[in-house]
Amino acid sequence: AQLLDALRERDLLLLDNFEHLLPGAGLLADILAQAPGVRVVVTSRERLHLHGEWVLEITGLPYPPNAAAPNIDFYEAVQLFVQSARQARADFALDDSTRPAVIEICRLVEGLPLGLELAAAWTRMLAPQEIAAEITRNLDFLATNRRDVPARQRSLRAAFEHSWALLPADERRALCRLAIFRRGFVRSAAEQVSEAGLPVLTALADKSLLRSLPPRGGLAQYELHDLVKQFAVEKLAAAPAEAQAARRRHAHYYAGLLSRPASEHGLDAAETQAFLATVMAEIENVRAAWDWAVTWGDLDALERAHSGLFQFYKRQSWLHEGKELMGLAARRVAELTPAVPAPERPRYLRLLALLLSQQANFNSSLGQHLKAEALYTRSLELLRAHGRPQDLAPVLTHAGMAARELNRTAATRQLMEEAITLARSLEDWPRLIKSLYVFGYYLGEAGDFPAAFPLLEQAESLARAHELPGELSATYNNYGFVCYMAGDYPRALDLLEQSLQLRVDRCPRSDCVGTVSNLGYVRAALGQPDAALALFMEALRVSRASRALALVSDIVVGIAGLLPLPDQGGRAIELLTFARLSPFSWLETKERAARWAADRAAALPPAAVAVAEARGRALEYEAVLADLLGLSPTDQVIGPGPQGLEALHPASTATAA
Helix, strand or coil, rough: CHHHHHHHCCCCCCCCCHHHHHHHCCHHHHHHHHCCCCCCCCCCCCCCCCCCCCCCCCCCCCCCCCCCCCHHHCHHHHHHHHHHHHCCCCCCCCCCCCHHHHHHHHCCCCCCCCHHHHHHHHHHHHHHHHHHHHHHHHHHHHHHHCCCCHHHHEHHHHHHHHHHHHHCCHHHHHHHHHHHCCCEEEEHHHHHHHHCCHHHHHHHCCCCCCEEEEECCEEEEEEECCHHHHHHHHHCCCCHHHHHHHHHHHHHHHHHHHHHCCCCCCHHHHHHHHHHHHHHHHHHHHHHHCCCCCHHCCHHHHHHHHHHHHHHHHHHHHHHHHHHHHHHHHHHHHHHHHHHCHHHHHHHHHHHHHHHHHHHHHHHHCHHHHHHHHHHHHHHHHHHHHHHHHHHHHHHHHHHHHHCCCHHHHHHHHHHHHHHHHHHCCCHHHHHHHHHHHHHHHHHHHHHHHHHHHHHHHHHHHHHHHCCCCHHHHHHHHHHHHHHCCCHHHHHHHHHHHHHHCCCCCCHHHHHHHHHHHHHHHHCCCCHHHHHHHHHHHHHHHHHHHCCCCHHHHHHHHCCCCCCCCCHHHHHHHHHHHHHHHHCCCCHHHHHHEEEEHHHCCCHHHHHEEEEEHHHHHCHHHHHHHHHCCCCCCCCCCCCCCCCCCCCCCCCCCCCC
């Protein structure tokens, strides 16, 4: 009563570090009721859950996003670190040698004042670069022996242990399990991995251990502070069986996310782009989940995840990493298979075959066609013995495409004809259509137009009959370019424009760019060099941004073909030599580059040809792109705006997609 009487004469009551007094929070309700004029300001690591409570979350001090940010010295986190560092070492200076590491320290502790002060105290013994490295390795590093500091503030571990001691068992378990995540995660992932519902997640957020991020795709999103995560991971490691079970749930959650892959032709743009955006946002968790599944040989997770992961990496043109991921998984499955009980072995061998085929696809995209051929051969052997017919058909098609790049005519025909026969027997219309338009294209490349056109017509008829606009667009793309190769330019133009119209507003720009390039060739053949150059340049910008190196080579050949003779004949030969020798170029591109270079060489002195060829051999992709696009080689190319591909007829896949 005396307290309430005294407070009635007061305007403000300040209570600090109230979290350990939460059972007495009812007293605050009495104060507010009996002394309505008083304002109570409370600091606590946990919400009070009282009527009339207004919560203001206190985050770390602002810190620079990176070393290139302007006015770094004005950020409060940097100022606090420098001030504290000079208390420990009077000659500490923020200069070019220390600034990047100080920014990294601020990032690692996320502007947390206690973390900054504890880290700065080490400047008397260590350089800022060493301090940053120690923080990432050891939570106990951030500690002090100062006598005038409360025990719970003498180290970050002590601060975390203080909070840990206040948690009930279910919240402790959930916090440890959530530490498995890399970066942010959505609510459904948190609930599956932690086996905790919304009340527990809310409780962790109320205690400042779990942070809410801006929603992504209409879904709530969370993260743990990196240092909280480091503390929780240590707690989880003390229970190995619990940690293993949580990591398995994490792997299976992301395997489920990957089991809904993008459509092959990308015609359903909304679903495809949503899938790609979701995986990109979760890529660190996806990588961790895949790595765990490979390491522990979790067949269920690998079977569900591999197709979606393959499609994502292909669409991002992350070819080297994709090849390594599939290769490591294939080797791990091969290691495990001999010890598997006989009834289970066919399942492992089927998965091995599919992983080998995906690894081969990446190899082929990187121009490593001999390696791809060997992997496809092994994959087909396994699938014929242990796979399903629907697995075999796409691998046959892609193996035929790899054989074509090695100029193995008989093998290409045998593989493509088998793919067509199998897809027809399965009534797998999308696969049959693709096999028909790919094989028809290859026959057109070889000049066998009487055999090529019936296959392309079959593909068109089937795509129309089964109402498959994506397959129809891809068919028109290949059909149109075969007409170009046959010299029927008006028909080629009509088919390619139909291909584009089917894709307008339906596909991402990177899926459309191949047909834009093909239209450039047709416009050039029709005597419209300005229109052709506009198409080629637009295709080149998008191809560079999406790292489609084989298509870049093909576009470069098209641009070289527009250069006038004899004035720019040397430059044309230089570009054509570059494209002919690039390991990423398609065989078709190399053959066209060789023919066109020979034509132009006939109009130039041999010495000029030799010089141009030498320059072409020395060229690299970025230098060629920088020259043609008028950019610095380090410039980032931004995709076209509203007047980009749409104005130039948004297009389909590359010629032999």
